[in-house]
Amino acid sequence: MTLTISKLGDRLGAVAEGVDMNALKAGDAEALRGALLDNLVLCVRGQKLEPQAYFDAMGVFGKQMPQPSASSNHPVVKDLLILSSEDRDVLGDGKRIVVGAAWHTDDSYRAVPCSLTTLYGVEVPPTGGDTQFVNMYAAYDDLPDATKARIGPLRVVHKYDSSRKGNKIAKRTAEDMAAMPDVIHPMVRTHPVTGRKALYLNPNRMESVVGLARAESDALLDEMTAHATQLKYQYRHKWRQGDIVVWDNRCTMHKANGDYPQGARRYMLRVITEGTAPA
Ligand code: OGA
Ligand code: MN
Numbered sequence: 001m002t003l004t005i006s007k008l009g010d011r012l013g014a015v016a017e018g019v020d021m022n023a024l025k026a027g028d029a030e031a032l033r034g035a036l037l038d039n040l041v042l043c044v045r046g047q048k049l050e051p052q053a054y055f056d057a058m059g060v061f062g063k064q065m066p067q068p069s070a071s072s073n074h075p076v077v078k079d080l081l082i083l084s085s086e087d088r089d090v091l092g093d094g095k096r097i098v099v100g101a102a103w104h105t106d107d108s109y110r111a112v113p114c115s116l117t118t119l120y121g122v123e124v125p126p127t128g129g130d131t132q133f134v135n136m137y138a139a140y141d142d143l144p145d146a147t148k149a150r151i152g153p154l155r156v157v158h159k160y161d162s163s164r165k166g167n168k169i170a171k172r173t174a175e176d177m178a179a180m181p182d183v184i185h186p187m188v189r190t191h192p193v194t195g196r197k198a199l200y201l202n203p204n205r206m207e208s209v210v211g212l213a214r215a216e217s218d219a220l221l222d223e224m225t226a227h228a229t230q231l232k233y234q235y236r237h238k239w240r241q242g243d244i245v246v247w248d249n250r251c252t253m254h255k256a257n258g259d260y261p262q263g264a265r266r267y268m269l270r271v272i273t274e275g276t277a278p279a
Contacts, residue, residue, distance in 0.1 A: 001018045001019065001020065002018045003016060003017070003018045003019050003025075003028045003031055003032075004016070004017050004018050005017075005031065005035045007039070008039075008041075008043065008235055008237070009041075009133075009234070009235025009236075010235075011134075011135045011138055011232070011233055011234070011235065012039055012040040012041050012133060012134075012135040012138075012233075012235050012252065013039055013040070013041045013042075013043070013133065013235035013237070014035050014038070014039035014041070014042055014043070015042075015043045015044075015045055016031075016032055016035060016042060016043070016044045016045065017045050017046065019032070019044060020047070021044060021047050021049055021053075021054070021057040021060075021244065022048075022049060022053055022057070024057065024060060029060045032044070032060060032061070033060070033061065036061065036116075036246055036248060037193060037194060037248070040133070040135055040137075040247065040248050040251055040252050041133050041235060041237070041245065041246070041247045041248070041252060042245070042246045042247075043237065043243050043244070043245045043246075044243070044244040044245075044246070045240065045242065045243055046240075046242045046243075047120065047242045047243070047244050048242060049120070051074055051076060051077045051080055051269060052076070052077050054080070054120050054244070054269055054271070055077050055079065055080055055271055058118050058246075058271040058273070061116050061118065061246055061273055062115055062116055062273030062274060063273055063274045064079060064271050064272070064273055064274075065079070065114060065272055065273060065274045066078075066079045067079060067080075067081045067270070067272055068176075069081055071090050071091075071170075072084075072087065074269065079271070080269050080270065080271060081269070081270040081271075082267070082268070082269060082270075083099050083100075083119070083256075083266075083267075083268040083269075083270055084265070084266060084267045084268065085125070085260070085264065085265050085266040085267070086265075087099060087170075089168070089170045089171055090170070091170065091171040091172065091173065092170065092171030096258075097168060097169075097170050098167070098256055098257075098258030099170075099256060100167075100254065100255065100256040101166075101167040101168075101255065101256050101257070101258055102165065102166030102167040102203060102204050102255060103134070103166070103203045103204065103225065103228075103229050103253050103254070103255045104202050104203065104204040104205065104253060104254070104255070105136075105200070105201070105202050105249045105250075105252065105253050105254070106249045106272065107249065107272065107275075108158045108183075108185060108200075108202040108205050108206075108249075108278075109158050109159055109160040109180055109183060109205045110180075110183065111183045111277060112274075112275055112276065112277050113249060113275050113278070114249060114272035114273055114274065114275050115248065115249060115250055115273050115274065115275035115276070116246055116247065116248055116249065116272065116273040116275075117246070117247055117249060117270065117271070117272050117273075118244055118245070118246045118270065118271045118272075118273075119131070119244070119245050119268045119269070119270050120243075120244045120268060120269040120270075120271075121239045121240065121241055121242065121243045121244075121245070121268055122241070122267045122268065122269060123241065123265050123266060123267040124239040124240065124241050124243075124266055125239075125260035125261065125264035125265065125266050126260075126261070126264060127260060127261065127264075128257060128258075128259040128260035128261065128264075129239060129256075129257060129258070129259070129260040129264075129266045130236050130237055130238050130239065130257050131236075131237045131239070131245065131254055131255070131256055131257070132234055132235070132236045132237070132254060132255045132257070133234065133235045133236075133237065133247060133252050133253070133254045134228055134229055134230075134233040134234050134235075134252060134253050134254075135233050135235075135251070135252060136198040136199045136200070136201070136228060136233075136251050136252055136253060137191075137196050137197070137198045137251050138233050139198075139199050139227060139228035139230075139233050140188060140197050140198050140199040141197075142227075143199075143227070148188075151187045151188055151199075151220075151224070152187075152188055154186070154187040154188075154209055154210070154211075154212075154220075155184050155185065155186055155187065155209070155210040156184065156185055156186075156187050156200075156201075156206050156207075156208070156209050156210065156221075157182050157183075157184055157206070157207040157208050157209075157210060158182065158183050158184070158185055158202060158205040158206055158207065159180075159182045159183075159205060159207050160172075160177065160180045160205065161177070162204065162205050162206060162207045163207060164203065164204075164206060164207065164218070164221065165203075165204045165205070166203055166204055167204065182207065184210060185200055185278045186200060186278055186279065187199065187200060187201070187209070187224070188200060189250065189278040189279060190279065191248075191250050191251055192250070192276050192279075194251075196251070198250065198251040199224060199228055200250075200278055201221070201224055201225055201228055201253065202253070203221070203225045203229075203253075206221055208221075209221065228253065229253070249275070250275070250278070
């Protein structure tokens with residue numbers, strides 16, 4: 001088996017074929033990490049892994065970290081999160097919930113968000129259920145110089161239950177909520193590995209821009225979000241069973257789609273890796 005890497009989208013996304021994550025060769029590990037840094041989203045195709053083996057294999061990309069959750073941790077491998085068509089808002093109205101259905105970057109409600117997310121498509125629907133991604137380096141690079149100068153020093157309050165959020169989120173216990181105080185992140189961050197600047201937005205968690213009046217803050221956040229989510233910055237992943245898709249939350253946003261046929265099953269296993277405070 002020989003590793004090949006090919007581009008998927010025009011602006012981001014690549015696919016790796018010819019690897020078995022159960023028995024990765026040393027040289028291939030380096031190539032996968034490089035392909036992720038260059039392409040921001042990397043799909044490793046055709047994998048067949050037991051839950052623990054999947055969790056362990058993701059160590060090639062970074063140090064795995066726990067994912068506290070009300071209800072969706074894997075029963076055997078507790079640091080794996082399950083995302084599935086069976087997800088329900090168990091502490092809230094009990095209805096179906098599609099995790100991540102609005103544009104976001106993972107974990108920005110934490111002071112130190114994860115760097116990468118990996119999602120393993122164990123069961124994917126026959127149609128629908130795509131994941132969309134945008135390139136936040138490109139969205140930043142294309143801004144007019146005056147806008148770059150304006151937003152460069154700005155900082156943004158992020159919170160778990162933002163009043164601006166675009167999708168329903170699962171209800172959490174009061175204790176959980178208390179453990180997630182608001183945090184402040186820069187609007188533009190420098191990727192700690194590539195050194196490139198990226199817009200750092202999370203339309204789902206951003207509450208307000210520090211120091212701006214509400215109306216001005218809302219207008220700026222809306223403007224930046226509309227800019228960054230344009231089709232020209234996107235790659236849309238159509239899942240195949242056995243795909244492991246890895247993305248870099250420091251320079252991308254993504255969005256789930258709950259549009260698959262009723263009764264179709266979507267079952268994904270998720271790992272996140274440790275990051276650094278955005279700066
Ligand atoms: C996530 C996420 C998108 C999807 O796992 O963080 O947003 O398509 N997933 O399931
Ligand atoms: Mn997400």
